[in-house]
Amino acid sequence: xxxxxxxRVPGDRDPRVSPxxxxxxxxxxxxxxxxLLMAIPIMLGVTILTFWVLSLIPGNAAQQLLGxxxxxxxxxxxxxxxxxxxxxxxxxxxxxxxxxxxxxxxxLVSRQPVSEILxxxxxxxxxxxLLAFVVxxxxxxxxxxxxxxxxxxxxxxxxxxxxTLGLSVANYVLALLLVLVFAVTLGWLPxxxxxxxxxxxxxxxxxxxxxxxxxxxxxxxxxxxxxxxxLVDQLQQEEYVTTARAKGVGSWQVLLRHAFRxxxxxxxxxxxxxxxxxxxxxxxxxQIFALPGVGQMLLQAINTRDFVVVQAAVVIFALVAVxxxxxxxxxxxxxxxxxxxxxx
Amino acid sequence: MRRTLKxxxxxxxxxxxxxxxxxxxxxxxDGGGAAAAxxxxxxxxxxxxxxxxxxxxxxxxLDPATNTTGGSNIAINQAIFGGLFLLKAxxxxxxxxxxxxxxxxxxxxxxGLTFTVKLRDGIQFSDGTPLDAEAVKFNWDxxxxxxxxxxxxxxxxxxxxxxxxxLTVQLQFxxxxxxxxxSFPASNVNWIASPTALQKAGPDAFAxxxxxxxxxxxxxxxxxxxxxxxxxxxxxxxxxxxxxxLTFQSIGGDQPAYxxxxxxxxxxxxxxxxxxxxxxxxxxxxxxxxxxxxxxPYVIQxxxxxxxxxxxxxxxxxxxxxxFEAINxxxxxGIYDVSQSFTGPGGKFYEPxxxxxxxxxxxxxxxxxxxxxxxxxxxxxxxxxxxxQINTALQTQWQEAGIKVEINDYQLAGVIxxxxxxxxxxxxxxxxxxxxxxxxxxxFRFHSxxxxxxxxxxxxxxxxxxxxxxxxxxxxxxxxxQAGELIAKNAYAPFGLAFAPANLAVQGVHGPGLTTKIxxxxxxxxxxxxxxxxxx
Numbered sequence: 035x036x037x038x039x040x041x042r043v044p045g046d047r048d049p050r051v052s053p054x055x056x057x058x059x060x061x062x063x064x065x066x067x068x069x070l071l072m073a074i075p076i077m078l079g080v081t082i083l084t085f086w087v088l089s090l091i092p093g094n095a096a097q098q099l100l101g102x103x104x105x106x107x108x109x110x111x112x113x114x115x116x117x118x119x120x121x122x123x124x125x126x127x128x129x130x131x132x133x134x135x136x137x138x139x140x141x142l143v144s145r146q147p148v149s150e151i152l153x154x155x156x157x158x159x160x161x162x163x164l165l166a167f168v169v170x171x172x173x174x175x176x177x178x179x180x181x182x183x184x185x186x187x188x189x190x191x192x193x194x195x196x197x198t199l200g201l202s203v204a205n206y207v208l209a210l211l212l213v214l215v216f217a218v219t220l221g222w223l224p225x226x227x228x229x230x231x232x233x234x235x236x237x238x239x240x241x242x243x244x245x246x247x248x249x250x251x252x253x254x255x256x257x258x259x260x261x262x263x264x265l266v267d268q269l270q271q272e273e274y275v276t277t278a279r280a281k282g283v284g285s286w287q288v289l290l291r292h293a294f295r296x297x298x299x300x301x302x303x304x305x306x307x308x309x310x311x312x313x314x315x316x317x318x319x320x321q322i323f324a325l326p327g328v329g330q331m332l333l334q335a336i337n338t339r340d341f342v343v344v345q346a347a348v349v350i351f352a353l354v355a356v357x358x359x360x361x362x363x364x365x366x367x368x369x370x371x372x373x374x375x376x377x378x
Numbered sequence: 379m380r381r382t383l384k385x386x387x388x389x390x391x392x393x394x395x396x397x398x399x400x401x402x403x404x405x406x407x408d409g410g411g412a413a414a415a416x417x418x419x420x421x422x423x424x425x426x427x428x429x430x431x432x433x434x435x436x437x438x439x440l441d442p443a444t445n446t447t448g449g450s451n452i453a454i455n456q457a458i459f460g461g462l463f464l465l466k467a468x469x470x471x472x473x474x475x476x477x478x479x480x481x482x483x484x485x486x487x488x489x490g491l492t493f494t495v496k497l498r499d500g501i502q503f504s505d506g507t508p509l510d511a512e513a514v515k516f517n518w519d520x521x522x523x524x525x526x527x528x529x530x531x532x533x534x535x536x537x538x539x540x541x542x543x544x545l546t547v548q549l550q551f552x553x554x555x556x557x558x559x560x561s562f563p564a565s566n567v568n569w570i571a572s573p574t575a576l577q578k579a580g581p582d583a584f585a586x587x588x589x590x591x592x593x594x595x596x597x598x599x600x601x602x603x604x605x606x607x608x609x610x611x612x613x614x615x616x617x618x619x620x621x622x623x624l625t626f627q628s629i630g631g632d633q634p635a636y637x638x639x640x641x642x643x644x645x646x647x648x649x650x651x652x653x654x655x656x657x658x659x660x661x662x663x664x665x666x667x668x669x670x671x672x673x674x675p676y677v678i679q680x681x682x683x684x685x686x687x688x689x690x691x692x693x694x695x696x697x698x699x700x701x702f703e704a705i706n707x708x709x710x711x712g713i714y715d716v717s718q719s720f721t722g723p724g725g726k727f728y729e730p731x732x733x734x735x736x737x738x739x740x741x742x743x744x745x746x747x748x749x750x751x752x753x754x755x756x757x758x759x760x761x762x763x764x765x766x767q768i769n770t771a772l773q774t775q776w777q778e779a780g781i782k783v784e785i786n787d788y789q790l791a792g793v794i795x796x797x798x799x800x801x802x803x804x805x806x807x808x809x810x811x812x813x814x815x816x817x818x819x820x821x822f823r824f825h826s827x828x829x830x831x832x833x834x835x836x837x838x839x840x841x842x843x844x845x846x847x848x849x850x851x852x853x854x855x856x857x858x859x860q861a862g863e864l865i866a867k868n869a870y871a872p873f874g875l876a877f878a879p880a881n882l883a884v885q886g887v888h889g890p891g892l893t894t895k896i897x898x899x900x901x902x903x904x905x906x907x908x909x910x911x912x913x914x
Contacts, residue, residue: 321630
């Protein structure tokens with residue numbers, strides 16, 4: 035009997051397919067490729083939109099830098115120095131041409147290469163976002179599970195109260211309150227400033243705890259409420275829960291192994307969608323805590339109408355959003371084996 | 379006054395948090411910080427916070443010639459470059475005078491057409507090269523050929539900058555210009571950079587790490603974020619500066635700055651202008667509060683080129699309907715002075731009252747409004763706490779007189795657009811400077827040829843031009859008095875609160891301009907950084 039005569043079972047590798055084809059033909063890889071291709075028009079759209087919106091704001095970099103006291107001659111001279119006397123379309127196309135070759139250009143205002151500015155500032159914002167994101171999620175999941183375990187119980191009511199409170203306070207007010215309590219009154223943590231990770235983990239974390247809490251706490255509240263609501267729905271309405279209970283599965287097991295697994299889809303979607311807001315939150319928070327990150331840079335660049343720097347920041351943010359959504363889609367497949375992207 | 383973005387919500391938050399801002403209630407140390415200072419001691423470090431919307435923004439770097447926001451960054455410039463001249467005053471802000479610093483002396487020619495500066499011998503930049511007349515000429519030529527908010531508007535003759543000898547540099551003018559001396563302390567021509575270091579590093583790198591002959595040298599500079607300085611070992615004054623290290627840190631507004639001081643992360647903050655926080659700080663015995671003597675009063679500019687303010691009666695109606703004393707008491711607790719002219723109590727040629735000034739008279743205002751057949755106007759201002767509060771109060775007061783008012787506040791670009799569009803009707807702005815002819819002086823708001831003026835009056839132009847040209851201080855005072863009276867007589871623009879921001883410093887930090895009063899040339903006082911010290 036030859037192997038060719040044997041019937042193939044699902045999951046067996048077809049020996050006629052080359053290893054390379056197997057890799058490129060992988061549904062997950064096809065999804066990644068498709069999404070990255072889709073990112074091209076998205077990024078183009080985002081940069082065109084940003085450029086257009088910036089051109090709608092009154093004043094240009096020269097006028098902003100020189101202020102109300104400047105003479106028209108000084109403004110005209112600076113416009114020429116900065117190349118602002120060229121048409122908007124030509125400036126955008128020139129920027130795009132350079133960006134496609136990996137050159138994000140030099141800041142209109144400081145003349146520093148944007149890549150150098152980003153290299154200085156991205157680690158700060160990256161750490162801030164990561165800490166806020168991880169901590170909010172790590173806290174939200176157990177609290178939501180505890181709350182959903184006994185709906186309307188003590189834990190549920192406490193978590194509901196904290197969540198409502200947290201969602202009602204704007205992050206900049208929360209930031210000032212956190213500073214008031216933990217920096218001014220208790221003196222435990224610094225109110226402003228940034229210490230790089232290279233100067234020591236604890237020294238670095240001390241400067242990041244309050245800013246990431248200011249961004250992360252409202253997120254924690256949102257995630258908690260969302261997950262708790264979804265879990266309770268699952269527990270009260272889904273038949274598989276009833277079945278599991280009928281089989282004598284314990285309440286914690288039902289919650290953790292069944293309801294939570296299903297609810298995590300919604301949570302992942304919400305987390306992906308929230309990433310934009312999370313990054314947006316850094317703009318004000320970095321300003322309050324004097325953190326030298328991308329948010330602070332973006333705000334300054336908008337104020338000075340430094341479109342080269344604004345574009346670079348927007349490209350980074352848009353890329354993060356696209357990648358985050360891709361990761362979310364891939365996680366669906368990991369969590370639910372029934373989902374197979376691109377399978378026929 | 380140049381103000382860019384202000385985080386408006388932060389102001390609201392500041393109001394909320396001001397009441398719970400911590401700190402002990404103690405006696406106010408308003409302006410009295412230096413009284414108990416004692417003998418200065420050397421050593422230590424100080425971190426100074428600067429508002430990101432103003433002095434804490436240096437996006438174009440710190441090369442005096444290309445720092446387009448140099449007029450806002452006086453503190454940092456003074457720390458790195460020192461200055462040819464400095465504005466100094468007694469501790470209470472009186473007897474303010476522009477005094478030679480890196481310059482040894484100055485001289486006007488009798489006809490006022492020549493200004494000669496003699497430099498101190500032996501001053502070196504921190505790179506070891508000499509600060510001499512050639513270096514000064516090199517810097518001035520660069521300064522005058524680059525646009526900057528801090529560029530002086532000298533009536534310079536062609537090739538008007540010349541080196542007389544290695545320590546003497548001379549300026550030639552096309553017309554007498556006595557106001558030049560007062561223009562120095564807040565302008566880029568005052569900050570001399572090392573030509574050798576500039577040529578060696580190239581302009582872009584030099585703007586990040588500039589080299590001067592001031593009390594401190596640059597260790598690191600992250601634009602509009604923080605600049606770290608250390609003591610200049612080559613500094614020309616024996617025993618100075620006192621501090622080993624000085625850091626300027628940009629911060630997002632008054633409230634975070636106030637809390638950072640309380641938390642001990644910084645030792646000083648320049649330019650506090652949120653009044654509730656100022657009142658809170660005055661009760662906090664951890665802090666010294668120094669409200670600088672005001673030099674630039676608010677003015678309600680009226681556009682006399684278009685209706686309704688092309689009619690003198692409509693302008694007088696605004697004067698008669700405006701009660702700045704009530705605004706001062708009701709909103710600001712009476713902490714500011716009210717001026718009737720373009721000078722404030724800290725400025726030169728201050729006249730608290732002006733003869734013929736149309737004072738508040740509600741009945742007269744109502745009658746005038748009736749006579750002109752009603753007034754409906756738009757009143758604008760730049761977005762900041764004090765200005766928007768004043769405009770809201772003015773709207774209420776004017777409505778009592780039957781004037782219908784729509785108020786708007788703008789970011790800087792919006793204000794510029796309003797002025798250059800020429801359709802604005804009334805605009806709350808600041809006018810004047812320590813010397814009315816220097817910086818954003820009175821001419822900026824009242825001279826016919828300026829796009830930000832609402833007045834076109836050759837008689838007023840002549841008075842202002844003559845006052846800027848005249849060497850005799852008594853004559854200048856008289857000319858400005860006449861200008862004030864002419865503005866009042868024609869009801870061109872009512873003046874209001876003479877506002878100046880305050881400096882905060884924690885106990886144990888002392889220094890001229892920081893814990894003593896020095897009138898602001900433009901907005902913030904020029905702190906004498908080499909004399910700032912911290913109790914050890």
